[in-house]
Amino acid sequence: MDFSTLEAILRPDQILSGAAASRGYDCDAYTVDRSKPSVIVLPETTLEVAAVVRWCAASQVPFTSRGAGTGLSGGAMPALGGVVISTKRMNHILEIDLENRCMLAQTGIANRRLTDAVKADGFHFAPDPSSQSVSTLGGNIGENAGGPHTLKYGVTVQHILGVTMVDPLGEILTIGGKLGCGPGYDFLGLICGSEGTLGVVTEAWVKLTPLPKAVTTALVAFPTIRSATETVAGIIATGTIPAALEMMDRGIMNAVALAFKLTFPSEAQALLLVECDGDDADVVAKEMESVRTVCESNGCLEIRIASDEKERANLWMVRKKGIGAMGRIAPSIVTHDGVIPRSKLPEMLDFVYEVAEAHKIGVANIFHAGDGNLHPCFYFDDRDPLQVERVIEAGEIIIKKCIELGGSVSGEHGIGVEKMDLMPLMFSPADLEAQAMCKRIFNDGMLCNPCKVLPNQRGCAEHKMRWRGVAT
C-alpha cells in the first residue's frame, strides 16, 4: 500500500510511520490483543479528518480513531492495521457559552481540561471517569464513559448536546448541536457508546453543570463486606441519591495503606466512600446525617468526614488511586468491569472471592456500589503464562455470573475486542442482528474501526490469533 499520497493531505509532522510508531500505537490500555497500524495521522481539524477518511475509503484502507488510548477493552486497537487517526492534536475549546451552559470543543481534548476552563465560573463537565485527567472527550463519547459521580449526574450521553462527525465515507455530519437534538431519530444516543465504529467524532457540544455549592464526603469503615453492601441498599432506600457511593475492600485498603501510608481500622473489611452534594448546605448536611444513621445502624467501625477540600482529596485518593496502587503490590493487574442489579451485590462479591480463590489469583474489589458496577481487580505476574490463563478464565466466569444475575457484560469499559465473544451470552442472534442494523446506518463496510463490539463479523475471526501473537 502506498501511503505517501497522504502527504498531499497533511503536513509531514502530522504523519507517523516506521517500526517505532507502529509499535507505539498497536494497543491502548488493554494489552492482551495488539495489532500494528501502518501509519498514524494527527489531523488538526474536522476537514483534515474528513480528507483522511475519504483517502482511506478510496484506497480501501481500514482506519481506527484513537484519543488518549486509555480504553480498557481495545477500542483503539487497529484490528486490521491501516491508519490510526489520533485526535490528540484536536484539543481546542472552540466556544464557551456560560449563559446557555454549554461548550463546544474538539474531541481530542482531555476531559479534565473542559472542567478546568469553566471551573472559575462555577461549572463543570460532569462525567468523571477515573481516567478523566487524560482520557479525551471523544473517547468518553465513544465509550459512553461513566465514573463515580454517574450515580447522580448520569453518564456521558446525558451531557452531550451535539456532535460533528466524519462518517466512514468521509462525509461530515452534524448531529444535534448547541440546542441539543430536535425531534427525529436519536442518532446522538446511538453514537454515544458506539466505540468509534460509526465514524470519527471530531467536535462536540457538551452541557455544563453548575458546581454544587456544598459538598461533604465521608469514608466509612465496616467490619464485613455484607454490612457495607447492606448500607449501600439502606442509603439508596432512604431516597437520598448521593453524588457518589463507592466501595473498596481489604485488598485495596492494603495496597493504599502501603502506597500512601494511610491507616484503617484493623478489623475493617470494607470501606464506603459517600459523597453528598447540592446547593443548600443544610440539605446536604441533613443527607449526610441520614447516611451516618444508616452506616451506624449497620455497625460501621469508623466514619471520617472531610471538612475541607484537602481532606476531601485525601479521602478520594483511596478511591482514585486504589487501582494504581495495586501496581505496587503485584507486577500485573487486570481490572474487570461488570454490572449487576444492586441488590445482588453481596451474592456477587462472595462469588468473586470464591472464583479468585479457586483460580489461585489475588483479587481486590473497588467499585461504583451505587450503580452495581463491579471492578474486580486481579493481581498476578504476567510473566507466568499459567497465571495469565487463569486470570482470563476467572474474568470470563465473573462476567457470565453478572449476566446470569440480570446484569451486563460491561458498565463503562466497553466491549471493544475484549468482550466481543461474551456478547452472545447476553444477547440472542436476533438481538445482535438488530444491533448490526444500527451499525449499518452509519457503517456498512469493513473500514471504520473494524472487528469491534459485534462478535462473529465476517473477515475478523482469522485475525484473532494474530492479535494475541503480537501481544506475546
Place this chain on the structure above:
Amino acid sequence: MSFEHKQVIQFPDLAQNYLFPGSQTDLSQMISNHSRLRIGGFNPYRYSNSKAGANFAKAESGKLVRTEGPPTVQQCDGHVLLDKLNKVVMFSPADQVITVEAGILLNDLNKYLLDSGFEIPIGLNEKDQEECIGDLMAMNLPHWNLARGGTWRDWVVKMRIVLANGEIVTSGADVVKSVSGFDIHKLMIGARFTLGVISEVTLRIKPRSTPKDYPAIALNHGILFLTNREGLKELLEYSKCHTEDDDEFVKHAMVFYIEDESCLVLTESFQNHFNDAPFDSAKFGHVWRSHVGEFALPNFSESDQKLMRRTKAIFDPTNKLNPGEFGFF
C-alpha cells in the same frame, strides 16, 4: 398484575381496523401478518406541523395544538393500539427498576409506583398522563420536568422491541448502567414506531420527592428553566403574550398553559431564535437543553433526512410501520 382496559380516543378521520394485541407474541404476529400498520394512539399530535401557514386546533384536552390541515394518511391494514399490553412484568424496589409492558398508561404506572414511594420524573400534564408509556416514548414529548428529570432516554435501561419482520429483540439490561453494544432502545425513543414497536421497557425509578417551586418552560428545542417568578414575567414580556388565547396564540405562534401554580409550560415558541432572548441567567435562572421531541413536525435538514431514510430502509424496508410518518416516509 394488570389494569382495567380503557377505551382509547377515537379519531374520526382515521377510521381503522383497530387491533389490540394482548401479548407481545400477539403483537409480533400482527406485525408479521400485515403489510401496512398504523401504530400508537398519539394522533392528536402527530399531524401537527410547524411550517408557516399551519392551522391550529384545540385538542380534546382543550389545549391548543398546531396542525397542518387534514393529515395525509396512507391506507393501512389496521391500527395497532398497545392498551391491552399493560402488565407490570417485574418490580424491584431494591434495585429501583421496574419492567412494564409498553401499553401501560403513565398515570397507572405512577399510581402503582406511588404506593411504594417511587416515581418516574417525567412531568406531563393530565391529559398526556393518560397516554401509554410506549406512545409517550415513541413521541418523546418534552415535559415540564425536563430540566430536573431528563427525557425518557435517561430512564429507560432496557427495552423489548418488535421489529418490522415480527422479530422480538432485546436491548440493554436491567441495570442502571451498561455499555453493551449498540443501544437500539435509544434509537426507538422518539422514532414514532417507524423502526419497530416498543413492547416492553425496564425503567429506572426514583424515590418520590416533593416538587420544588420552580417554574419551567418547555420550548421547541429545549427547556428554559427559570428559577424564579421574575424570569417568568420577563419571558412573558418578551414574548408579548400574556393570555392563553387563540388569537394571541396564532399571532405569536406559541401556546402555553399553566401546569400548576408554580409552573408554566410553553409547547411552541421561538423556534431557533432562542438565543436572542434577553434573559439574564444570573437573575432569572438558566437555559437547559435536552434532547426533546416536539408536537410539531420539524423541517429536517437534508443530512438528517438522508440519515433517517437510510435508517428506515434498514429497519423497515417495506415501509410497513406507520407509513407517512414524519411527513416523508
Place this chain on the structure above:
Amino acid sequence: MHDLDELLTHCIRCGFCLEDCPTFVETGNELESPRGRIYLVRSALEGKLNWQDDVKPHMDLCLGCRACETACPSAVEYGAIFEMARDIIEREKPSMSKRALLASTTNPGILKAQLAASKFLPGGRVPNFVSKLLSGSKAEADLPTVQANKPLPTFETEVSVRGEVFMLTGCAMQVLYPRVHECTRRLLRRIGYVIRDVPQGCCGALHAHNGDLTTARKLGTELVRAFTGDIPIIVNSAGCGSTMKEYADLIGPECADVAGRTFDLSEFLLSHGLVDELAKAPGLGGVTVTYHDACHLSHGQKVTSPPRELIQAIPNSTFVELPESMMCCGSAGVYNVLQPEMARRLLDRKVGHIKETDAEIVATGNPGCHAWIAQGCREQRSARVMHTAELLEAAFVGLDGFVM
C-alpha cells in the same frame, strides 16, 4: 541498583501520565509520552525494536522532567528507566559532541573560559554550526551570561549560631549565579546555621540525566566523600538535589544516609523557622510574585509546598499561582541546547502563562530554569526571574541589590 526489566513491568499502560508530559502535550504523539517511551524501551529490550533508530530519537526528546512520576498511580520509576535507557544507547554508540558539552558545562573552569569567549559570539548564542552538530537544528538558547550584581547591603542578624551545614556549590551555579550562593549563605545564617566550606566537585546529575551513568557514579562517590560527617547537606539547585537524594539507587547502599540529610534549601529554611524571621522583614513593597516549580524539585523531590509557604510569608507581596506551574520550561539541563525546537515551544508556553498572571517576579529553584525562563521573559518583556533564595533574601534587604 535497579533491574530495568523489573522497572518496566510496573507500567500498566493506564496512560495517566500523558497530560502531564510536556512533549506529549505539545506533539500529541504517543511515542513522545512516558507510556510510549516505556513501551519502546521494553520492546527494544525484547529485541523487537532497534535502540538507535527506533528508540533514541524519542529518548532524546524526553526532558527527563519526571512529571510523569508525579502523575503515575503505580509508582513507575520513570527517571530511573530514562537514565538506564539513555545509558544503554550511549554505550552502544557514544555521542562525542554531547560528552564534550557535558564536560564543559560541569567543569567550572572550562565554563568560565567559554563564557568569557562567548562575549565575542554574534547574538550571544551557541553558534549554529555547533548547535547543528549537537541537535541538528538551529540554536535557541542564548549562551549563559554570568549574573551581574551590585553588592548587597551589609549583613546583620541577632540570631545566634546553632549549627553547621554543608552547601553544594556545584558546577554551573557557582559560575552563573554566585549571588544565589551568597543569598543561601545569608538565609541560613538568618536561622542560625553556618556553612562548613569543603573542597567539592560536581554532583553528576547532568551526566546521569544524559546517559553517562559511569561518570555520574564516579562524581557522586567523590562528592559523598567530601560531605563526610553527619550534618545536613543544603542544595539550592533542584537537579542536583534530586540526584543526590537518589545516590543510593545510582551508586549503592554505601550512600544510603545521603538522602536523609540532603535538603533543598526551601525545605530546610521552612522547617527551621525562616517564616518567623520573614515576619519581621520589611518585605517587597507590594510586588506580585509567582512561582515556577523546577521539575527536579516538584517531581524529582516532591518539594512543592515549602517554597510557596516561604514566598507567601514574605510581607508586602502578593502571591499568584502560575497555570501549569509544574510543567517543564524546556531548559532541562542541557536540553535547550540539544533540542532547541521543543525547548523553545515549551518556553513560549511557560512565558505565556507567566504573562497571564501579571506577576512582576517569577521565583524558581534551579539555575537551568532560571536562565532559560529569564531569556524568554527578556525577549517577551515579561516578569523578572529570581531564584527563590534571592527573592527571600530580598525580603530582608530590598530588591535594589538584585539586577533586573
